[in-house]
Amino acid sequence: MRQLALQGAATLLVVSLAWPWFGMRGETLPWPETAFAIGGAALLLATLTRQPWWWKLIHLAFVPLAWLGSQVPLAPGWFFCIFLLLLLIYRGTLTGQAPLFLSNEATALALAEITADRPNMRFVDLGAGLGSVILPLARVRPDARLTGVENAPLVWAIGRLRTWGKPRCRWQWGDLRQADLRQSDVVYAFLSPLPMPDLWKKVCAEMPAGSLFISNSFAVPDVPATTVVEVGDRRQTRLYCYQR
Template identity: 35%
Template structure:
């Protein structure tokens, strides 16, 4: 459903992400400082529950996050410690887990972009915005496992689809998916900042609040007049979209749409 610009701002997922990025390091730092200040020794078990309690209280009372987020903050590190003690895993399992996370999420500490997967509702809404009777080129910045591009290629085979992903494992999953589907989909393991956007009719992104101002400036420099810049969930600060579509998916996301001048 299309909404006027002034009624389509849904920043709940964006705000939750920002608040989570504040709560976790702050609660860990507070726990460390308390461990130094308090006159009695704190065991590892005490520390993880203290961190969880601080994170839960801060998220609920200070940042006004939902109660279920407070529960997640309370139990996250205690659950990790419990799993470690109960399963009694050898040390190399933790290394394997770290490498697996690195392959899945890439350099998230630098990009500040987690792995988001576009919903089927987003795919359907995007398909309705694309040309129905002539060729076009679409690029998905942060294409994840390639689901959006491959699904669109099946729905609108006259389009050409390109994906850019910085995480290695999702990129290779995308390549395999494109190979098996035999659609016009190409995926590259590359930084979005190194890829030229001038050759595309539609640029789609589902990233995070952090890169949006810089990405908007890149789009303004490189995209052709009349082409579409579409962002799932995360808007560009101080830049009103031309249109937006509220999605009836699990996160009530919004597609923000700009037609480049």
């Protein structure tokens, strides 16, 4: 809702300034220029409210792309299909304030090394995507019990198919905020800065003593990590590890 409010505020700001100006001159509102102006205003508001970089890009491009899309001679049903497809893939961006970030295999192998001293570990991946962590871990850690939690329908379905028939892999549909962490030895997340404070509260409330919480790229605000592991991949991935 916050992001929709930003878009609405940007639209209201630009239209309220442009409409009287062009109305007094007897001219119609130039929608291409107006759309790009709304995008610029939305970017400014997103910057002032300290939104993550990916939300800034979305705010900048949303209305201009919507206008460009309206110029394409497609039946309305196609636009609905495109919207539905995006919702099926990026639902987590709306409900969990986290875009679809996919961990690479180098990260999965680093996780295997970090957790090597935890035999038969119970591992939970919050926002598991396509299983890009669960599947490599299943290969190198056959002793581990692995759970992936995902709530984007199409992404969940693909991950479910990829983990089908792997007895130590559990693929779970659900909101990461509702996931049960009480029996977890290791919890991994690759989300965004926004949900980290609330997720940390959940970790502290549910994860048992001696367990390990690992966040890819996004540190918990105002909480020093026990260790920070440099993966050494092209992304220069950092894994922030918090011992409970």
